[in-house]
Amino acid sequence: MDWSYILGHMNYWLFTVMMMTGLYIVIARGNLVKKIVGLNIFQTAVFMFYISIGKVSGGTVPIFPTDMEIDPEVTYSNPLPHVLILTAIVVGIATTSLALALVVRIHEEYDTIEEDDILEIETRIAREENRAHGGAMGGRA
Amino acid sequence: MIETGINIALFSMLVVTALVAVRLRHLFGVVMLAGAFSLLSALLLVTLDAADVAFTEAAVGAGISTVLMLGTLALTSRREKIPSHRPWLPLVVVLVTGAAIIYGTLDMPDFGAPDSPAQTGVAAEYIARSPHEIGIPNIVTAVLASYRGYDTLGEVGVVFTAGVGVLLLLGGLRARRRRGRPDGPDGEEG
Missing domain, CATH: 1.20.58 (Methane Monooxygenase Hydroxylase; Chain G, domain 1)
Structure with a gap:
């Protein structure tokens, strides 16, 4: 493992660190809005990772001169990851907005957006229902 | 540098x-x-x-x-709020996942390598053919709107679905709030 290998892979490792920070927020934090922020950080890190695969050293932005006089000497970076990630960004904001709408709806129903509190309320409701209907269902009341 | x-x-x-x-x-x-x-x-x-x-x-x-x-x-x-559970299990999960991803990157070509599989595939074709097939300066736009136009159409479908979903989830928010208030104009509990 020499120096140029480390330099050539450093980007990938740093993107991984960012991805894992986002994943940690999603798993370890109980607040639903913060979970979505973590998901966004994770997602953005994946986008940058993907784009960095398309980078060609010495290349430039994949846009031709406006007069379309193309110089064959110029190398362009790979446009395909850019296209895919453009689509992914827009789909990402669509899913984020849906998730935020769900959070608003959950807050309306439970009056909290903390996972622990929601779990507590759910358990209480389940216990009450069990007490009310458990005997009739033939189970343990 | x-x-x-x-x-x-x-x-x-x-x-x-x-x-x-x-x-x-x-x-x-x-x-x-x-x-x-x-x-x-x-x-x-x-x-x-x-x-x-x-x-x-x-x-x-x-x-x-x-x-x-x-x-x-x-x-x-x-x-x-401060979460009730300890963060050790998530930390372990994250570290293991990160280690697996980094292990996966060890075989990857160097950053910016011109001969990596990503560069030698279909991308060279797009760059070579889009000037005379599509004829616009921006290759990304050419691929997005023409070569992969169906992708973009699918994307529109996803955005539309998400919009409908948000409207369905939040549609009656104000009406429900007004109804939920005890001294509201309707005066009845939702």
């Missing part, structure tokens, strides 16, 4: 932003940090030659998504 310096500066700012977002309990600050993270990532995307993606990320990631999150905060709460 300068590019490496810019890269290191941007990377360290991104990592610090993400780590502070983990620690911060004030949700307004967390949302603002998420916006800053998106803007910094847009800068990094410019250095990676992805101008179109950088524009979109700055507009959508830092703009629209921040506005949507602020709207959600206005409708819910501003502070995060």
Whole structure:
């Protein structure tokens, strides 16, 4: 493992660190809005990772001169990851907005957006229902 | 050399932003940090030659998504509670996942290698053929709207579905709120 290998892979490792920070927020934090922020950080890190695969050293932005006089000497970076990630960004904001709408709806129903509190309320409701209907269902009341 | 310096500066700012977002309990600050993270990532995307993606990320990631999150905060709460469980299990999960991903990158070609599989595939064809087949300067636009037009059509379908979903979830919000208030105009409990 020499120096140029480390330099050539450093980007990938740093993107991984960012991805894992986002994943940690999603798993370890109980607040639903913060979970979505973590998901966004994770997602953005994946986008940058993907784009960095398309980078060609010495290349430039994949846009031709406006007069379309193309110089064959110029190398362009790979446009395909850019296209895919453009689509992914827009789909990402669509899913984020849906998730935020769900959070608003959950807050309306439970009056909290903390996972622990929601779990507590759910358990209480389940216990009450069990007490009310458990005997009739033939189970343990 | 300068590019490496810019890269290191941007990377360290991104990592610090993400780590502070983990620690911060004030949700307004967390949302603002998420916006800053998106803007910094847009800068990094410019250095990676992805101008179109950088524009979109700055507009959508830092703009629209921040506005949507602020709207959600206005409708819910501003502070995060301290979670009851210990963070050790998530930490282990994250470290194992990260180690697996890094192990996966060890076989990858060097950053910016011109002969990597990603560069030798269909991308060279797009660059060679789009000037006379499509005839517009921006290759990304040519691929997005013409070669992969169906992808974009599918994307429109996804956005439409998400819009319908949001409307269905939040549609009766104001009506339900008014009904839920005991001294509301209807006077009945929802």
